[in-house]
Amino acid sequence: MSLKAFHIVFIIASILLGLGVGAWGVIEYRAKGELGALIMGIIFLIMGIALMVYGRRMLKKTKHIGYLTVTGLFLTQQNAAACATCYGESDSPMAEGMNAGIFVLLIIVTCMLSGLGAFFIFLARRAKAAAAREKILKNPDLIGIKEIDLSKPSREPKQIF
Numbered sequence: 732m733s734l735k736a737f738h739i740v741f742i743i744a745s746i747l748l749g750l751g752v753g754a755w756g757v758i759e760y761r762a763k764g765e766l767g768a769l770i771m772g773i774i775f776l777i778m779g780i781a782l783m784v785y786g787r788r789m790l791k792k793t794k795h796i797g798y799l800t801v802t803g804l805f806l807t808q809q810n811a812a813a814c815a816t817c818y819g820e821s822d823s824p825m826a827e828g829m830n831a832g833i834f835v836l837l838i839i840v841t842c843m844l845s846g847l848g849a850f851f852i853f854l855a856r857r858a859k860a861a862a863a864r865e866k867i868l869k870n871p872d873l874i875g876i877k878e879i880d881l882s883k884p885s886r887e888p889k890q891i892f
Contacts (some may be wrong), residue, residue: 733757735790735793738789739786739789739790740808740812742782742785742786742789743744745779745782746779746782746783747779748775748779748785749775749776749778749779749843749846750775750776750779750892751770752771752772752846752850753772753773753774753775753776753779754772754776755772755852756768756769756771756772756773756775757776758772759767759772759791760772765853767849767853767856768853770849771846771849771850772854774842774846775846778839778842778846779842781839785839796857813838814872844852877885
């Protein structure tokens with residue numbers, strides 16, 4: 732698999748992950764009204780859209796590079812030639828472009844990892860709240876409510892009015 736094909740597969744998987752988790756967060760907000768789910772959903776949807784824009788730009792830039800061409804370039808013998816950065820020209824346009832690319836990729840990776848971290852924190856908080864709710868339902872004495880046995884009917888007639 733060429734680097735271009737791997738890149739396309741990775742971008743598509745990231746887009747699907749971002750849009751899927753984003754949609755889940757928005758649906759979760761609509762169902763339960765939790766603001767954290769909405770924020771997480773919006774972050775993931777924005778990242779999914781940003782990755783779509785990035786993927787389209789990458790495909791436009793590499794449309795002249797075919798998969799077989801890339802494979803052929805790797806199989807043919809070539810002389811080593813260092814780039815401007817390796818020669819020590821840190822102020823060349825090539826070095827500036829490389830630095831900008833690294834910075835953009837760091838931002839994208841940081842946002843995706845932050846979103847995933849927020850998702851797992853959200854799940855942990857939700858599990859903790861559900862466990863506390865279950866504990867109170869099993870033992871209402873914890874909050875000062877007398878337990879009522881609903882399995883046996885009361886012998887006393889109750890007046891409705």
